[in-house]
Amino acid sequence: MERSLETQVSQAVDAWLVWLPRWEPATHRGRIAPCRRCFGSPVLSAAGLGADVPHGVQHGLSTRIKTIVDRAVAAYTALNLPMLQAELDQQAARNGTRPYRPAEGLDPEFEGLPLDPDPVPGAPFLFTIAGLEQEADAVVPALPPLSDEAKAALRQEVGLADDYANMVGREVCTILLHHRLRIQAAIAEFVEPQIEAMLADLTSFLDAPFDPHDPRDG
Template identity: 75%
Template sequence: METQVDQAVEAWLRWVPRWEPATHRGRVAPCRRCLGSPVLSAVGIGGNVPHGVQHGLSTRIKTIVDRAVAEYTARNLPMLQRELDQQADRNRSRSYRPGEDLDPEYDGMPLDPDPVPGAPFLFTVAGMADDAAAELPPLPPLSEDAKAALRQEVALADEYANMVGREICGILLRHRLAVQGAISQYVEPQIEAMLAELSEALDSPFDPDTL
């Protein structure tokens, strides 16, 4: 586990120097993966850090948790594993899967920007993905007893995920200085430059050379 976390943080540290502020309009809905994340708190990343920077790290760590839970499920939770296998087979049969195999910085992010009022999209990537999923046959129904047993196994998987998450947060504590140093070196100067540029635009709304 320690090796996986170390590698994830190192990969994020290599990526951060390439980060640039987004030029498009920000989204209104918060990211449930990053908002209030104990992983981000463990490395000292606060809510004032741009979401793209947060998401790149939280997604890498989520991959580690997901992998550990998948191994635990395969060993100990046969009913849940069977349901997951059926769902995976169903997903693989979709003709359009735009949300798969994305880089960590984009994994789980919205597939489309927010619409502009009065200018609706002719089509959306998410809409096409939903259409492809709607063409698939539903999963076979479960009996009430099977549903109860499945809920119990899901609860066990969630409990294990929380345990792994707490362990990872402990490991991340030793990366705080490196993570905060990268933010100070590569992220904060770009934010300060944007604020300075905005301040100049507000103080001097008209170019004197054009008067």
């Protein structure tokens, strides 16, 4: 029997809570562009993860919840939207022939993130993972073109799939409200102490940027 949405959301939160103690603040340079999956996400709002929570923490939960919505939409599409399903099947078969698929099989904490770090001005990359993926994709034949009638019918089915995704998303957000207390308790236990320690280290460095025992500073 298919698991209910309540069970799936509860299990997703459980998995995130198991992962959370392993989270550590990133020490590398932050990204310039916001994450399209997490920025302004109603899922994160429902979970009580505001802008003051590090993105890595947010992303691990939002990706797990997105998987639930995606699976529900996939099941709905398979049952009710034959044209869209056929198009998705063709695209999946095409993707399966690509020799290089670096974005597949990632842990939820990394799924959907850019494959490469932001470039540093004046220091171009010799190659990028995204570039290698595009090169691999270029050698795979494109899907056959659709007629105007088929395009119109496909757009209608895509609209129905979007409506269903929004409906499931709203229901998932309602369910997440019941998990806010344990989510916030975990943030207080595992995340906030690390952030406070980082701020304390930064404050100490700003108060004494030079080593008082260094004779060069005399």
